[in-house]
Amino acid sequence: MTMENTRWPYFDPDYETTCSSFNPPRVTIENDTYDNATVVKVYSADRHGILLNVVQVLTDLDLSIFKSDIFSDGDWFMDVFHVVDRCGKKVTDEDTLQYIQKSLGYRTKREQSSADLLRRSAGLTFSDHTVVELTGPDRPGLLSEISAVLTRFGCNVNAAEVWTHNLRVACVIYFTDTKTGLPIQSQSRLGHIKEQLIRVVKGDRDEQAARCKIEYATESTHIERRLHQLMYDDRGHEELDSSRNLQDRPNIQIKGNDRGYSMVSIQCKDRPKLLFDIVCTLTDMQYVIHHALINSPGPDTTQDYFIRHENGCTLDTDAEDHLKVCLEAAINRRTTEGLRLELCMNDRVGLLSDVTRVFRENGLSVARADVTTRDDKAVNVFYVIDASGSPVDMKVVEAMRKSIGHATLQVKGLPRQEPELPTSKLFSLFRSSERLIYGLTSMNWRSAAIA
Template sequence: MDNPKWPYFDPDYETTCSSFNSPRVTVETEASENATIVKVNSANRHGILLNVVQVLTDLDLTITKSDIFHDLGWFMDVFHVVDSNGNKALDKQTCDHIMNSLGYRTRREQFSADSLRRSTGLTVADHTVIELTGPDRPGLLSELSAVLTRLECNVNAAEVWTHNLRAASIVYFTDSSTGRPITNQSKLDYIKEQLSRVMKGDHDEEVARCKIEYATEITHVERRLHQLMYDDRANEVPDRSGNMQGRPAIHIKRNERGYSVVSIHCKDRPKLLFDIVCTLTDMQYVIYHALINFPGSETSQEFFIRHVNGCTLDTAAEQHLKACLEAAISRRTSEGLRLELCMNDRVGLLSDVTRIFRENGLSVARADITTRHDKAINVFYVVDASGRPVNMKVVEAMRETIGSSLEVKGLPRSEPELPSTKLSLGGLFRNIYGLTNITWRSTATA
């Protein structure tokens, strides 16, 4: 299929058009016994589906069913959503938030709607932000946090993902003495140098990247992590394990109407739809139609897509898309024993806790870190660094060191031993204080 030539449009046209065709959002709580139904009708634009899914996901709502239709310049979607406990989302504040976040008319109103997601607590303008990508290894989180503590940096929020021996992270920090962002360029350069050295480890300089940023506008943190890991894919070690158990089944075929049909069947988990839609959108694919069904622990999803240039996928593009979708689905997986820690926050707390984990032979596979009213409310998923099940005697010994504020939630994994190469950082620190939306401007070259 030849690439079509699109006509030129004045950039101001989109804002004018949006004013006349603003999204119409309805939230129905009585139409279904088992779910709240969210309907969105709007003039179509690239990325609008991702924005809707992002809003619902950030509210910890689970999409159990969806019918998506994008065609003829119009966007019409129906989402069946439940809360984290599987109940209907009847809370008026939640319904109002959905309406306010999606029912904007102009870009300015969209900016204000997105800002609602970070209205409770710290703002991104109060932090220095650093992006890190490089080879993963056990103890990496402990080493990074120790360096930041030594350099008098207080980590207020961060998120770290790992997949296939690679790690990507975004860390928010301030000067521990002033509580403000670090603006001294020489100190920023030194921080970058030290963190780059840790990320590189025993590898060549080319495999690690460190970039210091100021957070200015709006880009979703988890979307940014997907982008970082996608950009870093050239350094990934191919997965040659041959273990198909638990891996998503992805099939792509072309139909007679000129769409590439992407079918995905895999285990369901929170934020799965967001990860898939985010990957398709950032790879410049337009989702024209989709059918999403979550019958239980498994999910089946079907997307009718074309590239933004109007073309369907050739064979090479199909294989590339399959690999990227599988990586996006697999990289956000919680492994290991769940530990919850709630105690008074202080500078260096993260460094001390992860050091204790490392000294007891445990690695952090994933963690969610928040701070509310000077309280650190942390969730860690830990695994034995050698791949064996976590020894509960070790956990009890750590509780004696850290205190009774460390609680065990859940049981150790009874599955077969995991390769030690996969057991290090995990995905750390989700969206503290609503810090889920930022755009990145470099203040130190990568």
């Protein structure tokens, strides 16, 4: 009997496994227990990766997890999270609370497929784009060169995220055809784009130093998790970050215990999404987190994880050393010591190329970037550093803001005052800003403050 003639029994898409049907995830949200936090409790049948999914939902909502108790024994999983919003207050927004309840609680497959997934880039459907993933050696002006290549090939960048760490770079960029607004289908055209991007990223180094992948985007990709995977695969994490002082490096200790777990203890400065970065790394390295205690009462955090490998084994000495390096890299990737610039204005083709070119021409290098499009508005966040290694000169930044618009380009986290700027550099800045403004004269310069 051939496969074409085989008649398979019909299964209703709402039918779930016995475990999910009779033991569905149960989510409770408490706002009255504590004065300073919202408590989210999740009870569920256990499976590999469920902790990462829960943490991912909470962090994508820009919620900070400052305390958590995680238990996973046998077939059961229980999490208790103490969370606050970006202002450090309890979560009271009803839409956010309902989203947490629906996302973490039980839903049928039909409900899952029809649910409106919360995206960091509102109004952007990733499945209607072509996505390019790049890794390679970092250098000043690289993002400007990459975006210039895409603009030259008629690509409109709608979203992008760029991370740099330890002189390496990883980026995920979503784009469409500027003429059709649709994903690019021509394989020959995509081949030319890939060839040029590889040439730009590798620079004067061996071609093996750079990697590029272009494909049709899917809804299932989580950009930040993908960036962790790209940098892990790039193996740039294998060397410790020598640019950091010893007191700034996380303290990571790994030891066994009498119950057959490997206990991973981490002490470091706390920051948003730190828990996600650590859990993401452990999960993608095939470690199962059986128990965890997270406590972040102030600027520092203490996190203890009791883990085994997915095959049930604990870590030997080589595996411990490797995991320490990987965890330190995951913690440091998002810790960018740069000046945060937030750009909000009407989007247009080539905007990213123009803005990053101005940065490059004025000695600024992009250490991290988050580029999104919301209702035809470009909402871009750049962490910039001085390409020479000196602190960013605020004279340059203020002159740029004056030319572009103070409400359009905002600065967060001002560094200390710097010496007077030489006249030659000021002249170069104004000439670069004039070229950017000239290219934007057809835009509606309505001021838009970034939330």
